[in-house]
Amino acid sequence: MKRRIFITGATGLIGGHLTAALIDDPEMDLHILVRAASDAAAAERIRRVLAFVGREDGLGRLTIHRGDLTQPDLGLGRDAAARLGAAVTDIVHAAADIAFDDRRQSGRSALTNVTGTRRVLQLCSPATRFFHLSTAYVAGLHPHLFAEADLDVGQVFRNDYERSKFEAEQLIRAAFADRPKQLTVLRPSIVLGSSDTARTFQYSSLYAMLGLLRHTAQDAPGARLAFDYDPDATQNYVPVDWLVRWLAHIVRNPDCLGRTYHLVSERPITNREMGRLLGELLGVSFEPRPVPPARLDPVSRRFVRQAAPYLPYLASHPRFDCAARRRLPAGDVDFRPDARFLNAMLVHCLKTNWGRNLDLAR
Template identity: 30%
Template sequence: MTSVSFITGFPGFIATRLLKKIARFHPFARFELLVHPSQLSRAKQELDRLVADGASPRERYRLIQGDITAKGLGLGSDDLTRLRRDVTHVFHLAALYDLAVPQDIAYRVNVIGTDHVNDFVRSLTHLQRYTYFSTAYVSGDRTGRIYESELDCGQSFKNHYEATKFAAEVNVQALREDVPLTIIRPGIVMGDSRTGETAKFDGPYFIMRFLDRLRALPVPYVGAGAAHINLVPVDYIIDATAHLAFAQEALDRVYHLTNPNPCSARETYEMICTALLGKKPTWTLPSSLIEASLSLSPLRRFVRVEKETIAYFSHLADYDASGAQQDLLAAGIHCPSLREFLQPAVDYYIAHRTDPDKLIPVR
């Protein structure tokens, strides 16, 4: 039977790169791409680029207008009938990945949207694998060693993003007895390890935006910075997912796609400062003071940093990735160290830091 993959989240950065990778690994596969109506024009452009890059012919790909927040994914009966008959693999990537997202919006997209995808998955006749993109940070405020086998440990959450991704994964894991499932939990995703390319400057890029504002001043450290910051390049996430989604050993497994050797927040901050500004920080601001200051929206907008980012500088959690490392080793897939991919990330930021499409507005 021909492999038919149904992918949500296209034309998002990770979904687009994953599609390209799978298309090359599986040259006879076909793809059904669920696209929100607001993204249809961009999706057509991305698909044209992908086909021109060699993932052709165009007939392998179908764009379907839909909405994960609507019942039946907002699809018509003809589309649903065809998909239920043909789809063999589902990749659910569509979500809101914003640490400052309001609760109601996060819940509607991340939880209700995932529930609708789950309902769709249960209706498929020939499903071979459902690959769901969660996040390592479903661990919330837990500290210490976090294992891939763990989920609900009574934790609280630092923001609505974490809380809703946790609730969504709980509902996905409830399918494990009935659905062939693989759950992917990435760390904090940065740009490509070789080119630095990324879709937007959020997450660790807020540090670069902050340092840009202070480049003429003596630069401070942010708190003690003892916590590990788990940064991974997007190409590692893509390579690992494209392998695990079709690997028999990954069936009914949960994987931390995290960096097995993360740097501390202080080391990470110092490395970014050196690569971006050519100098090291010389004094320290308490993280509590910075977090309190960022409660003031004018200051947030000036330094271009969301206050939710600061909590990760002091969050003492480490993500065990033993299962992922074991199952990816045979495929020759490994996560590079931050020192290997930080300079390309900084160089890409420098080249594109005025691009309005990449600058996430700070509210």
């Protein structure tokens, strides 16, 4: 029997690439959830995502359900939600609000990521297989190796986003406690565009940082940014094409079910190295200096204010155990942004004006 897979977040970076990767699979019927004001607008939104990844031709293979995680019954209507739940064999839950600027979020992380996840869980029958896109950063600021089996280790979180993803995982694990083989948890680190061209339509994390630094370099050429960060701390990135190869393999292979996977780089980059590369690329430099924000020079102070949501990620040495992932067929595991990749990122960001020239940028 064909698998009927319901994918949330298919208009997002990861869900979009994953949908495209599975779209030709003859063993699968794909159903996707799309937020939009009309059916035509929903179809147009996913068409643009597929066009971005070069798979517009697959549009006709998708069944689109117009809905919203923040609405009861996902905004589908009670009967339609019940029919969908009874029909699907698998759910890939990739939708989330991934913004982590707590100053602007005002509860959206909890509403979308926790309440929304509860609503997706309501679709499940006792036989449904569930694939949950979590994040390796549910580890929060845990100072030791975080195992795939770990979840609540008493960690402190950097922001509401991390907390909401942690709470969502707790909900899901509780829901599948009596049938753990049907739950697969996927925990990527920070996801970038494709490994060759850095192409993306999501301009958060390192893309946003690159934009801030580029502005700084334009306003204050040769600026020396001195602020409090740990040069030996690491940032863990994985390109979307690598991630989706792993995800598609896991979704396809019954042997992979029932586990948790840290889908991360095993060779994360240090702040020192990232600072050197970004400095060479943009003509700025960095100095780790523990000074209170009020005593920073004006250029550094403005950068620190604008980059505030990202700075907690420059202060930790997260370590993720990858035992389950290592059992997957070979695939690169040691991505780290280098000069070539950062240059490609800059070229892509300039060409798209950090997404402003793209009709699907997020």
